Amino acid sequence: MNETIELTRKEEILRSAAALFTEKGYPATSMRNLASHVGLEVSSIYSHIKSKEALLTELCMDCAGKFLQGMKEIQQEQGGPAVKLDKLITLHIDIAYEYPASVTVFNKEWRHLPQPALETFVAYRKQYEDAFKEILQQGKQVGVFSFEDTDMMFRIVLQTVKFSYFSVRKFSKNQLAAEVRKYVMSGLSWN
Amino acid sequence: MNETIELTRKEEILRSAAALFTEKGYPATSMRNLASHVGLEVSSIYSHIKSKEALLTELCMDCAGKFLQGMKEIQQEQGGPAVKLDKLITLHIDIAYEYPASVTVFNKEWRHLPQPALETFVAYRKQYEDAFKEILQQGKQVGVFSFEDTDMMFRIVLQTVKFSYFSVRKFSKNQLAAEVRKYVMSGLSWN
DNA sequence: CCTACCGATCGGTAGG
DNA sequence: CCTACCGATCGGTAGG
Numbered sequence: 001m002n003e004t005i006e007l008t009r010k011e012e013i014l015r016s017a018a019a020l021f022t023e024k025g026y027p028a029t030s031m032r033n034l035a036s037h038v039g040l041e042v043s044s045i046y047s048h049i050k051s052k053e054a055l056l057t058e059l060c061m062d063c064a065g066k067f068l069q070g071m072k073e074i075q076q077e078q079g080g081p082a083v084k085l086d087k088l089i090t091l092h093i094d095i096a097y098e099y100p101a102s103v104t105v106f107n108k109e110w111r112h113l114p115q116p117a118l119e120t121f122v123a124y125r126k127q128y129e130d131a132f133k134e135i136l137q138q139g140k141q142v143g144v145f146s147f148e149d150t151d152m153m154f155r156i157v158l159q160t161v162k163f164s165y166f167s168v169r170k171f172s173k174n175q176l177a178a179e180v181r182k183y184v185m186s187g188l189s190w191n
Numbered sequence: 192m193n194e195t196i197e198l199t200r201k202e203e204i205l206r207s208a209a210a211l212f213t214e215k216g217y218p219a220t221s222m223r224n225l226a227s228h229v230g231l232e233v234s235s236i237y238s239h240i241k242s243k244e245a246l247l248t249e250l251c252m253d254c255a256g257k258f259l260q261g262m263k264e265i266q267q268e269q270g271g272p273a274v275k276l277d278k279l280i281t282l283h284i285d286i287a288y289e290y291p292a293s294v295t296v297f298n299k300e301w302r303h304l305p306q307p308a309l310e311t312f313v314a315y316r317k318q319y320e321d322a323f324k325e326i327l328q329q330g331k332q333v334g335v336f337s338f339e340d341t342d343m344m345f346r347i348v349l350q351t352v353k354f355s356y357f358s359v360r361k362f363s364k365n366q367l368a369a370e371v372r373k374y375v376m377s378g379l380s381w382n
Numbered sequence: 383c384c385t386a387c388c389g390a391t392c393g394g395t396a397g398g
Numbered sequence: 399c400c401t402a403c404c405g406a407t408c409g410g411t412a413g414g
Contacts, residue, residue, distance in 0.1 A: 028218040028303065031393060043395075044399045052393065108299075112219065152370050155358050156351060163350045171343055179343055187374035222409060234411075235383045243409065 010048045013038055017055045018101035026056055026109040056109060057117040063106035064124045066095055071131050081139030082185070088132065089161055089181055096165035097173045103165050132158065136188075145188045153188070160184055201239045204229055208246045209292035217247055217300040247300060248308040254297035255315045257286055262322050272330030273376070279323065280352055280372055287356035288364045294356050323349065327379075336379045344379070351375055 016037045020029045031052055035042040049055055070091040074084055096103050113121055133154045139145035147153040160180065167176050207228045211220045222243055226233040240246055261282040265275050287294050304312055324345045330336035338344040351371065358367050 025216065025218060025302075027216060030391075032391085041400055042393085043401085046394070047399070111216075147374075148366070148370055149362070152358060152362055152367065153374070156355075156371060156374055159350055159354045159357070160347060163354075164347075166350070167343060167346050171340070175339070176343065179339055180347060183338075183344070183347055183378035186380060187378035189377060221407075223407085232384055233409085234385085237410070238383070 013045060013048055014055065014058065015101070018059055018099075018105055021056070021059070021109055022101045022104040026105070026112045053114040053117075056105070057113060059102050059105045060110050060113060060121060061117065063095070063099065063102050064121060064128075066099075067091070067128055068124060070095070071128055075131060080144065081135050081142060082144050084135045085139065085157075085184070085188075086181060088135070089184060090177060092161045093164050093173060093177050093180065097168055100165050100168045107162060107165075129154070129158075139188070146190045147188065157184055157188070160187075204236060204239055205246065205249065206292070209250055209290075209296055212247065212250070212300055213292045213295040217296070217303045244305045244308075247296070248304060250293050250296045251301050251304060251312060252308065254286070254290065254293050255312060255319075257290075258282070258319055259315055261286070262319055266322060271335065272326050272333060273335050275326045276330065276348075276375070276379075277372060279326070280375060281368060283352045284355050284364060284368050284371065288359055291356050291359045298353060298356075320345070320349075330379070337381045338379065348375055348379070351378075 013034070017029075017034055020033055020037060023029075024033070031042050031045060034052075034055075035045050038045070071088075074087045074091065077084075077087070079087070110121055111118075133150055136145060136147075136154055136157070137150050140147065140150065145153075160183065164176055164180055204225070208220075208225055211224055211228060214220075215224070222233050222236060225243075225246075226236050229236070262279075265278045265282065268275075268278070270278070301312055302309075324341055327336060327338075327345055327348070328341050331338065331341065336344075351374065355367055355371055
């Protein structure tokens with residue numbers, strides 16, 4: 001019983017933190033802001049979480065886990081590079097629509113992570129990005145994608161796909177997914 | 192003579208501020224950080240600038256001015272929507288390569304602008320975005336671009352074009368411009 | 383351009 | 399979960 005209440009409160013704090021970090025950015029959000037958003041005194045927050053940095057760490061690492069898990073599944077599934085890229089687009093949009101605030105924090109505030117979380121985060125990111133590039137590279141070798149430099153095209157594609165959550169409030173998931181899919185796939189094809 | 196020295200110092204401070212705001216973000220950069228980066232005591236900074244907020248305002252507004260000026264020229268020049276979009280891509284890449292730090296601050300720290308600068312900034316941005324959308328819309332009407340929703344495609348294209356400065360250090364301007372141009376143009380074309 | 387300093391706010395703790 | 403409080407750091411000023 002006590003356990004359940006604890007979890008609920010902590011989740012409430014995490015959700016408020018995600019919202020505030022998204023709105024103001026991590027450094028500009030004070031624990032006083034967070035406390036009043038949750039409806040507690042500052043000191044009461046610390047019964048549920050260890051520190052402000054721990055909040056950021058939990059939000060970023062949870063999100064990183066979701067992306068890595070999604071990537072692992074895509075790697076293991078059947079399908080050529082085009083199918084896999086298609087699934088990656090879906091992965092990014094799905095996560096963005098399910099956790100819009102967390103994804104924004106993950107994308108924009110990760111550099112404020114304390115050590116050693118920052119180091120872990122960067123390592124995870126490298127894993128994810130290498131796997132993503134591998135798919136583009138394979139597509140180029142097989143001849144379904146066309147571009148000069150894999151690293152550069154990876155950056156460009158990731159930009160498109162990563163910030164699709166900008167549109168979360170305005171468009172339906174399917175509508176966004178369809179438009180992004182067409183755009184990215186065409187951009188990678190031969191003319 | 193005195194005038195020249197003053198300007199040089201102020202520009203030095205502005206350049207350092209742009210670098211630090213890029214590296215740490217605006218709220219996480221202290222005036223102490225800035226002072227030691229420039230090689231002065233904190234209080235000495237205030238002989239050259241009014242406030243921390245004034246630094247951010249100057250950086251963001253200068254950049255906004257460059258984009259608006261570029262847009263104005265493109266609107267007045269000859270050419271159809273495809274030519275104009277091509278010029279917009281060049282505009283973004285040119286500014287990103289000439290002022291990489293300022294553009295990062297402009298893109299990522301503008302929300303920390305004080306009033307009334309923030310209001311002006313948002314109004315400028317709306318002007319710019321409306322003009323950009325107008326070009327996409329015309330391309331759709333004329334039949335050179337293909338997409339469902341103008342606002343959504345605008346967001347997607349702007350994402351691609353806006354964050355090309357991520358690649359500033361790694362790739363030559365022409366190489367990046369060529370790849371982005373092909374990608375965006377294909378993404379907007381019929382399949 | 384520096385020394386010395388200010389009030390405000392920060393993240394966080396003690397103790398109950 | 400709150401009251402009361404801490405040292406550190408913040409942006410900025412006075413005065414020379």
